[in-house]
Amino acid sequence: MRDLVEYLAKAVVDHPGAVRVDERRGREGWVYYIETHPEDKGRLIGRQGRVIEAIRTVVRSFGKGRVNVEVR
Template identity: 50%
Template sequence: MKALVETIAKALVDHPDDVRVNAVEKERTIVYELSVHPDDMGKIIGRQGRIAKALRSVVIAASVNTDKRVTVEIV
């Protein structure tokens, strides 16, 4: 799942080397913290948050088979 978030983010930004994904695992949830170069923040969020929402939707759909809740936070 971490690789999925990283691959999608790297395809969207101008500085793919600065993409970092950190997985924070809690009891029933996994939070993927995505950090990018400051110049690429707008590209990851998108207009009115559309790209960020789509990224979250893809990750949630991919995690259907797991018994944990998965979220993506943009740091």
């Protein structure tokens, strides 16, 4: 799952080498934190959060709803 999150994040940003994904176990399942170059943070979030919501939707469909994705 971590590889999927990393792949999707790297596909969106201009500096794919700066993308780092950390995974932690939360109360409601796994939480994936995406860290990226400061210039790419807006690109990863997208207008009105559309890009990050799309990434969350894809990841949740693979994780059966028990995962979350956050941007740092």
